[in-house]
Amino acid sequence: MDTIDKVPQTRLLKKGAEASLFITNWHNRKAVIKVRLPKRYRPAVLDARIRSYRTIHEPQLMHEAKTAGVATPLIYLVNVPESTIIMQYIEGKQVKELLNLVSKQERYSLCVAIGESVAKLHRAGLIHGDLTTSNLIQAFDGTTYFIDFGLGEKNLELEAQGVDLHLLKRALQSTHFQFWEDCFKAVLCGYTSVLGVEFTEKIYEKILEIERRGRYVEERKQ
Ligand SMILES: Nc1ncnc2c1ncn2[C@@H]1O[C@H](COP(=O)(O)OP(=O)(O)O)[C@@H](O)[C@H]1O
Numbered sequence: 161m162d163t164i165d166k167v168p169q170t171r172l173l174k175k176g177a178e179a180s181l182f183i184t185n186w187h188n189r190k191a192v193i194k195v196r197l198p199k200r201y202r203p204a205v206l207d208a209r210i211r212s213y214r215t216i217h218e219p220q221l222m223h224e225a226k227t228a229g230v231a232t233p234l235i236y237l238v239n240v241p242e243s244t245i246i247m248q249y250i251e252g253k254q255v256k257e258l259l260n261l262v263s264k265q266e267r268y269s270l271c272v273a274i275g276e277s278v279a280k281l282h283r284a285g286l287i288h289g290d291l292t293t294s295n296l297i298q299a300f301d302g303t304t305y306f307i308d309f310g311l312g313e314k315n316l317e318l319e320a321q322g323v324d325l326h327l328l329k330r331a332l333q334s335t336h337f338q339f340w341e342d343c344f345k346a347v348l349c350g351y352t353s354v355l356g357v358e359f360t361e362k363i364y365e366k367i368l369e370i371e372r373r374g375r376y377v378e379e380r381k382q
Pocket residue numbers: 173174175176177178179181192233247248249250251254294295297307308310
């Protein structure tokens with residue numbers, strides 16, 4: 161069995177708060193190593209448990225997403241003692257950048273496809289947990305990949321699904337303010353095509369409720 165020591169951690173892709181990502185070569189395939197480094201502010205035992213849990217949990221959710229019909233990178237290796245995951249590198253573009261580059265029509269189709277995939281996740285009881293356009297990659301073959309399931313969970317409740325979509329709406333508002341409304345409408349169209357009008361209406365109401373709650377909390381703070 162290969163160990164992580166043999167894998168050259170070639171190029172830093174991203175140093176995040178929770179994990180660092182490196183691009184590497186995995187048996188002649190371009191791959192990404194996601195390393196969860198120890199956090200000194202957490203007690204060591206707790207820290208080890210959190211890192212192990214997330215290292216196991218993230219690939220599990222990615223696998224379940226595939227079963228639900230949503231593209232996620234292939235997992236090549238999970239190394240629990242070292243809190244490391246090696247996965248397929250998706251050649252493509254971050255949806256965050258792509259939305260600014262494509263035509264209105266392409267933007268619409270892309271957002272519909274995203275909505276369909278989110279609905280497929282929700283239908284299977286999966287919550288992504290961090291639905292931003294940086295966590296979506298469109299591969300060169302046109303498939304939209306969902307990445308970064310580190311904050312994901314299994315949950316079938318409307319509340320969790322509403323929060324998931326609310327986060328996506330917020331992400332669109334903050335990074336694509338010129339056309340976020342069209343994008344989010346298209347996301348809901350895609351969502352409707354998988355989960356139906358009735359359910360999507362319920363989710364939509366839920367999102368509004370979450371937003372009202374948010375505003376209420378803000379007002380109380382002031
Ligand atoms: N498998 C992958 N293939 C291609 N790019 C990736 C892959 N995983 C991550 N990335 C890129 O690295 C960025 C950070 O990775 P991510 O898993 O989202 O970590 P973080 O928790 O720091 O947000 C992503 O936004 C994406 O651009």
